[in-house]
Amino acid sequence: MFDLGHARSFVAVAEEMHFGRAAAKLNLTQSPLSRQIQMLEQTLGVTLLDRTTRAVRLTPAGRTFLAEAYRVLAAAESAARITRRAARGESGVIRLSFTAASAYRTLPHVVAHVRARLPEVDLVLAEMVSDEQILALEENRTDLAILRPAPILQDPKSSIATAPLVSERLLLAVPRGHRLATGRVPTLQDLDGEAFVTWSPKGGRYFIDLLDTLFETGGVTPRIVQRVNQVHAMLALVGAGIGIALVPASTRGNSMADIRLRPIALPATAQPELLLAWRRDNANPCLVSVRTMALEISTES
Known part of the structure; x- marks a missing residue:
C-alpha cells in the first residue's frame, strides 16, 4: 500500500508536470522524487505518468489516481487537524448536568458562552438534583x-x-391577591405564620438548611404546608394559592400570570450559590477548556 508521502510526491508532479519543479516544491532532488513515483507505480501496478525528454503527462490511470490522492490527503489533513483540536480540548464531548433552577438563567449563559467559544465541543445535557x-x-x-x-x-x-x-438573591413568590403582593418591600418578619411552600429533603437539602438558618436567626416561623423537589412545582403551587415561597432570583424567567415575584429585605448571607463541579482525575481533554469558559460567566454576571 502506498504511503502519504508517495501521494504528495505524485500530486506535486501532476500539478507541475515537471519533475524538476516538483522536486524543488518538495525540497527534494529530482532522483529521489523519480524513485518515489516509480515505487508508487510498482505498488499500484499501473503507469501513472507518461514521461518523455520534453514532457510529463498523466495517463488515464494517473488522472483517476490524482482525484483519489487529493481526497486521501484532504482526509489525512482533516484527521490530523481534528486530532490536534481534540488534544487541545477544542473539540469532543462534555456531559454537563444541571439543577432545574439553573436552567432559567445560568445554564443558558454557560451553554451559549461555550458554544460561541468552542463550537466543536458537543454538550450533552442532563437535569438532576444536586445529590444525583x-x-x-x-x-x-x-x-x-x-x-x-x-x-x-x-x-x-x-x-x-x-x-x-454564581450567587443570587432570594425573591418572595406570592399569589397576586396576597397581602404581600403589593405595597412596601416585605421583610423576613412578614413571613411569620404564613402558609409556606418549600423544598423537600430529597431535592433541596441545601435550601432547607439555608432557610432554616434564616428563619431561626430572624425569629420567624412560617407554617410549612407543602414540600416539593423542583422550583417550577413550587411556583405552580404558589400560583394556585397554596402558600408563599422564597425562590432564587433566576426564576424570574419562569413567568406565571397568577404569581408575583417581589424583592424582600433579607440578610446579605441569604444568597443561594451555584457551584461548578468536576472529578479531579477526569482526563477528558475538553474539561479544562469548557470549565474555563463556564467560569467566565461568574465574572460577567
Whole structure:
C-alpha cells in the first residue's frame, strides 16, 4: 500500500508536470522524487505518468489516481487537524448536568458562552438534583456539574473539585391577591405564620438548611404546608394559592400570570450559590477548556 508521502510526491508532479519543479516544491532532488513515483507505480501496478525528454503527462490511470490522492490527503489533513483540536480540548464531548433552577438563567449563559467559544465541543445535557449530580460525578457519568453546595463537597479528600459559579438573591413568590403582593418591600418578619411552600429533603437539602438558618436567626416561623423537589412545582403551587415561597432570583424567567415575584429585605448571607463541579482525575481533554469558559460567566454576571 502506498504511503502519504508517495501521494504528495505524485500530486506535486501532476500539478507541475515537471519533475524538476516538483522536486524543488518538495525540497527534494529530482532522483529521489523519480524513485518515489516509480515505487508508487510498482505498488499500484499501473503507469501513472507518461514521461518523455520534453514532457510529463498523466495517463488515464494517473488522472483517476490524482482525484483519489487529493481526497486521501484532504482526509489525512482533516484527521490530523481534528486530532490536534481534540488534544487541545477544542473539540469532543462534555456531559454537563444541571439543577432545574439553573436552567432559567445560568445554564443558558454557560451553554451559549461555550458554544460561541468552542463550537466543536458537543454538550450533552442532563437535569438532576444536586445529590444525583454528586453521585454521577463520583461514578464518572457526568463530566461537569452545575449544582448547589453540599457538605460532602467540602471534604478535602473528596474526589470532586468545585469552583463558585454564581450567587443570587432570594425573591418572595406570592399569589397576586396576597397581602404581600403589593405595597412596601416585605421583610423576613412578614413571613411569620404564613402558609409556606418549600423544598423537600430529597431535592433541596441545601435550601432547607439555608432557610432554616434564616428563619431561626430572624425569629420567624412560617407554617410549612407543602414540600416539593423542583422550583417550577413550587411556583405552580404558589400560583394556585397554596402558600408563599422564597425562590432564587433566576426564576424570574419562569413567568406565571397568577404569581408575583417581589424583592424582600433579607440578610446579605441569604444568597443561594451555584457551584461548578468536576472529578479531579477526569482526563477528558475538553474539561479544562469548557470549565474555563463556564467560569467566565461568574465574572460577567
